[in-house]
Amino acid sequence: MDENYDVIVLGTGLTECILSGLLSVDGKKVLHIDRQDFYGGESASLNLSQLYSKFKPSAQKPEFLKGRDRDWCVDLIPKFLMSNGELTNILVHTDVTRYIEFKQIAGSYVYRNGRIAKVPSNEIEAVKSSLMGIFEKRRMKRFLEFIANYNDDVPSTHQGLNLDSNTMNEVYNHFGLENGTKDFIGHSMALWPNDEYLNEVARPTYERIVLYVQSVAKYGKSPYIYPLYGLGELPQGFARLSAIYGGTYMLDTPIDEVLYTDDKKFAGVKTKEGVAKAPLVIADPTYFPERVKKTGQKVIRAMCILDHPIPNTNDLDSVQLIIPQNQVGRKNDIYVAVLSDVHCVVPKGYYLAIVSTIIETEEPHVELAPAFKLLGPRLDTLMGIAELYEPLDDGTSSGIFISKSYDPSSHFESTTDDVKNLYFRVTGKPLVLKQRPSAEEEEALNGL
CATH class of the missing domain: 3.30.519.10 (Guanine Nucleotide Dissociation Inhibitor, domain 2)
Structure with a gap:
């Protein structure tokens, strides 16, 4: 297998599989290798025997x-x-x-004051919520109406607030919200993992709340969806996509040696199948332990x-x-x-x-x-x-682009940030997603 490729991808974690799919669609010749004999890398789904042999x-x-x-x-x-x-x-x-x-x-739930309650996903649910007293409900309703009506180009919707200079805490305080209410808005709607966001400008939090509310509005009940048969289906879906566009997959193939040019740039890999050459590689942190921290x-x-x-x-x-x-x-x-x-x-x-x-x-x-x-x-x-783990550098000088480990958050927004960041570093251009008509979209997500 002495061949030349545009990109070699090591590891079939979700981040790597999305990128190999996107780059294949872009017309790149992709070789995708995993030392394991199953898809998913660190983000695989395991059957019962695999689960017990890994953890017990x-x-x-x-x-x-x-x-x-x-x-x-x-x-x-x-x-x-x-x-x-x-x-x-x-x-x-x-x-x-x-x-x-x-x-x-x-359903989407949040823990507060020793018990759990449903996260209110719109103004109507806020009024019914057991998370707040009657006056706090009114304040919360006003806050959600502000989020829903806010328009950058219409100053009258800003209520004197500036999302790019006011902190999120200042926005909450403008509406007189209690700490407990700030807690569930910031953590179960904006999905921040800690409270650092309170002292940062409000726009990222505003955008996260809008995403939450729009996601709930799409199908009702909760903003979240999940693939049947587990998340291991996602890397496999992108692997199929890559294959349709000519990508080559090799599972159960350890890397014997990484090849470099004289000036220490990535040049290819050697496996039991032979040598594969490419000017750049995308990999999960386990493939280049010396290049991550x-x-x-x-x-x-x-x-x-x-x-x-x-x-x-x-x-x-x-x-x-x-x-x-x-x-x-x-x-x-x-x-x-x-x-x-x-x-x-x-x-x-x-x-x-x-x-x-x-x-x-x-x-x-x-x-x-x-x-x-x-x-x-x-x-x-x-x-x-x-x-x-995260990479020590952005990979542009060595041609070695490494993904970050998956954080404990319960959604994929931080993972897709990493995908977009890697895509930009690899191609030099931002990832632009085409809008498709919503009828196709509805059909595509027909499982709901």
């Missing part, structure tokens, strides 16, 4: 868990898609929606197997639950993603709750206690800890 190698998978191995598809990195978010736009733009069926997540953060994730829905969520089949850090005396939020057999990730009668957060102490499992308390009895819990 010394234990047998328990007899009491029913169903065949392949009835279980457990995400290593659980995230939902915002139905109006960037990843959904990329899926529609590239037509990968042809290969994947999505189902809606039935630890961010200093580690994520703990707990896969909890249950035989009941989450208490106090109206027996919904799927839920996004956020525990804002303030509510439990932490610096980072705790995320809980709950799925069931309607998403084809567990056999009937089971529920999967995946809890994740950034570790802050020497006893990370204890940090998840507030979430465990809300889940009720668990049949089994598997825990893993992942170090987060």
